[in-house]
Amino acid sequence: MIVLGLATMGTSAACLVRDGVLVAAIEEERLSRIKNDGAFPLRAIAECLRIAGAAMAEVDAVAVYWRPWAVGTRIRGTLGRALGSPAAFASMATRTRASLLGGRDRDARPEEGGSWADLFRIRRILAAAFGQCRAEVAHYDHHLTHQLYAEALRGWPTCLSLSYDGGGESDSTVLTLVENGRRRDLRRVRWPNSLGHFYSTFTGYLGFRMLEGEYKMMGLAPYGEPRLRDLLLERVLRVGPDGAYAIDPALCDYHRALRGDFPPALAALVGPPRRPDEEPTEGHLVLAASVQAAFETAQRRLLAWARAAHPDATRLALSGGCALNVTANGRVLQSGLFEEIVAPPAPHDAGCAIGAALAHLAARGLPAPDVTSPYLGPSFTDDEIARAFRDLGLPLPRRADEAARVAAAVETLASGGVVAWHQGRTEFGPRALGARSILADPRDDAIRETLNAKIKKRELFRPFAPSTTAEAAGDYFELAQESPYMNILANVRPAKRSVIPAVTHVDGTARVHTVTAEANPLYHRLITAFGARTGVPVLLNTSFNIQEPIVNTPEEAIRTYLRSDIDLLALGGFLADRPWREAAEARA
Incomplete structure (x- = not known):
C-alpha cells in the first residue's frame, strides 16, 4: 500500500509511505528554492515518487492535512473582524483572494503561496501533473495531523499532546490526553485567539x-x-x-x-x-x-x-x-x-504531510511507520556529484573515503576553519542536523562574527547551535534527555560556557542537537573525532545556506561554497578546499 501525505499551504511538503515504511519526505522550498514556499507541492511529490521508484498510478491513497469544509469558525471570525475594522477588511480581502486563487510568485508571502480551492481538487491536480491518479483522497483535521506526528516519535502509552500554531480549521490550540490508544481533548482554543x-x-x-x-x-x-x-x-x-x-x-x-x-x-x-x-x-x-x-x-x-x-x-x-x-x-x-x-524535526505545517499519512493509516487500522529519522530527502551518488562539477565547468576535487573526509574536516575545524558538510540524505524540517550543515569550532568566540560577516550574512544577535554526541551532552549541557532534532533549549553548564562560547547565547543557553551513532553514524564519527583531537566533542552547527533555503543538491552546495568564504567543502566522496577553489577560479 502506498500513501502520499500532503501539506499544501503555509510551508508545503509531501511524504510517501509504502508498505509500512516512511520512504521519503521533503519540503517544497528545498526544490523550488523559495523560502517557506506554500505552493501546491508538485516538486516535493515528484521527488518522493522518484525516491520511492513509484508512479502516481500506484498510489493508493492521498492524505491531506486539512478539512477545507470545516471552516465555519474562521468565516465567522473573519467577517466579524472585517465589519469592525476597515484596515482589517483590506488585509483580509487580499489574503482571501490569495488563498482562493493562489500566489505563485517569489514576492508572495508564504501563507499566500497555496490555494484553498486546491484542497477540493487534489485528484485533478495530481492527474494533470503526473498522469493517471486512482488514489482515494482523504482529508484530516489539521491539529490531529500535527499531534500524530509528534506522538509517533515516542509511542508513549500515556502523554499530553499539545498542538498550537496560527490556527487550524477552527482551533488554534488543542491539548489532548492520550491514554492507551484513546484520545480525549482537554482544551480547544478557538481561532482567532491564537x-x-x-x-x-x-x-x-x-x-x-x-x-x-x-x-x-x-x-x-x-x-x-x-x-x-x-x-x-x-x-x-x-x-x-x-x-x-x-x-x-x-x-x-x-x-x-x-x-x-x-x-x-x-x-x-x-x-x-x-x-x-x-x-x-x-x-x-x-x-x-x-x-x-x-x-x-x-x-x-x-x-x-x-x-x-x-x-x-x-x-x-x-x-x-x-x-x-x-x-x-x-x-x-x-x-x-x-x-x-x-x-518533531518538522513541527510546523510541513510535518503535517507525515501526520496526514499517519492519520490515514490509523483510520484504516494499520500500524504507524517509524518516523524518528529526519533524513528523508534525496541523497546523491559520487557519479551524480562528479556530474554536477562537470556541468558547472569545474575540475573534480580530490576523492576521499569516510576516514579521510573526517580527518580533513577535523583538521580544518581545529585550525579555525569553516567546513560545509553535505553528506547523505537531506533533512526534513527547518534544522540542519548534520547532513546539510556548516560547521565550525565552538571554542573560538570570534568564529561567530566570521560566520555572520563572511558566510551567513545574518544578525549578530542570533545564536548558533551546538551539535554534540548523546554520550557527551550531559557534560556540557543541563539536559536530562536527548534532543535529536535541535528543538530544545538548555542551559550550558557554567564551567563549560567559556569552553564553548561560540554556541553559548547571552543568557547562558544553547539550542542543543544530540547525535547518536545509530541516527547519523558519519556525523557522530566526526564529532567524536573532533573531541579526540581537541578534548571538546561539540561542533558549532548552522544550516548550509546563505539567505536561501538549505541546500539540497550537489550543484547548490557547490555554488554556495564558491560564493562564500568557507574553507572546506565535504560533498559526498569529494573534498574541495582553498587550493581547489583557486584552481577552479583560475580555470574560469
Whole structure:
C-alpha cells in the first residue's frame, strides 16, 4: 500500500509511505528554492515518487492535512473582524483572494503561496501533473495531523499532546490526553485567539518578516528584561488559571500586521514599532523579552492545569508552528512539569504531510511507520556529484573515503576553519542536523562574527547551535534527555560556557542537537573525532545556506561554497578546499 501525505499551504511538503515504511519526505522550498514556499507541492511529490521508484498510478491513497469544509469558525471570525475594522477588511480581502486563487510568485508571502480551492481538487491536480491518479483522497483535521506526528516519535502509552500554531480549521490550540490508544481533548482554543498570531504580530512589530522572522525575535529576547510581560498579559493576551486565553484584537491585529499596519493604541501601550533597518533599541529588547515571557506564561498555565488534573501524564508531545519556539520548549522541560518532552524535526505545517499519512493509516487500522529519522530527502551518488562539477565547468576535487573526509574536516575545524558538510540524505524540517550543515569550532568566540560577516550574512544577535554526541551532552549541557532534532533549549553548564562560547547565547543557553551513532553514524564519527583531537566533542552547527533555503543538491552546495568564504567543502566522496577553489577560479 502506498500513501502520499500532503501539506499544501503555509510551508508545503509531501511524504510517501509504502508498505509500512516512511520512504521519503521533503519540503517544497528545498526544490523550488523559495523560502517557506506554500505552493501546491508538485516538486516535493515528484521527488518522493522518484525516491520511492513509484508512479502516481500506484498510489493508493492521498492524505491531506486539512478539512477545507470545516471552516465555519474562521468565516465567522473573519467577517466579524472585517465589519469592525476597515484596515482589517483590506488585509483580509487580499489574503482571501490569495488563498482562493493562489500566489505563485517569489514576492508572495508564504501563507499566500497555496490555494484553498486546491484542497477540493487534489485528484485533478495530481492527474494533470503526473498522469493517471486512482488514489482515494482523504482529508484530516489539521491539529490531529500535527499531534500524530509528534506522538509517533515516542509511542508513549500515556502523554499530553499539545498542538498550537496560527490556527487550524477552527482551533488554534488543542491539548489532548492520550491514554492507551484513546484520545480525549482537554482544551480547544478557538481561532482567532491564537498564540501563533500573538507571537507573529509582534514579530512584525519588531521589524522582522512575519511567518519567517519569529526565530529572530526569539534570539533577540534574551538581550532584554521582560518588564512589559504583566502589561501584555493584562491588556493583550489574557490568560486564565485553567490555561484558557483570549487576545484583544483591537491591539493585536494579525491581519493588519501582515500589511505592516499597527494600531496607534499598541504603540501607546508598548512603545513605537521597529523599522526593519533600524538597530534595536532598549525598548525593542524589552518588548521582545516580554512577548517571549507572555507566550511562555500562557503555555505553562495550560500545561500546569492539565498536569494537575492528570498526574499520570508525565510526558509531553509538542507540535504545531509554535513548537518551533525552542526557548519555550526548554523552559517547560526545566519547569519539572514533565519527565520528558518531544517535538518533531518538522513541527510546523510541513510535518503535517507525515501526520496526514499517519492519520490515514490509523483510520484504516494499520500500524504507524517509524518516523524518528529526519533524513528523508534525496541523497546523491559520487557519479551524480562528479556530474554536477562537470556541468558547472569545474575540475573534480580530490576523492576521499569516510576516514579521510573526517580527518580533513577535523583538521580544518581545529585550525579555525569553516567546513560545509553535505553528506547523505537531506533533512526534513527547518534544522540542519548534520547532513546539510556548516560547521565550525565552538571554542573560538570570534568564529561567530566570521560566520555572520563572511558566510551567513545574518544578525549578530542570533545564536548558533551546538551539535554534540548523546554520550557527551550531559557534560556540557543541563539536559536530562536527548534532543535529536535541535528543538530544545538548555542551559550550558557554567564551567563549560567559556569552553564553548561560540554556541553559548547571552543568557547562558544553547539550542542543543544530540547525535547518536545509530541516527547519523558519519556525523557522530566526526564529532567524536573532533573531541579526540581537541578534548571538546561539540561542533558549532548552522544550516548550509546563505539567505536561501538549505541546500539540497550537489550543484547548490557547490555554488554556495564558491560564493562564500568557507574553507572546506565535504560533498559526498569529494573534498574541495582553498587550493581547489583557486584552481577552479583560475580555470574560469
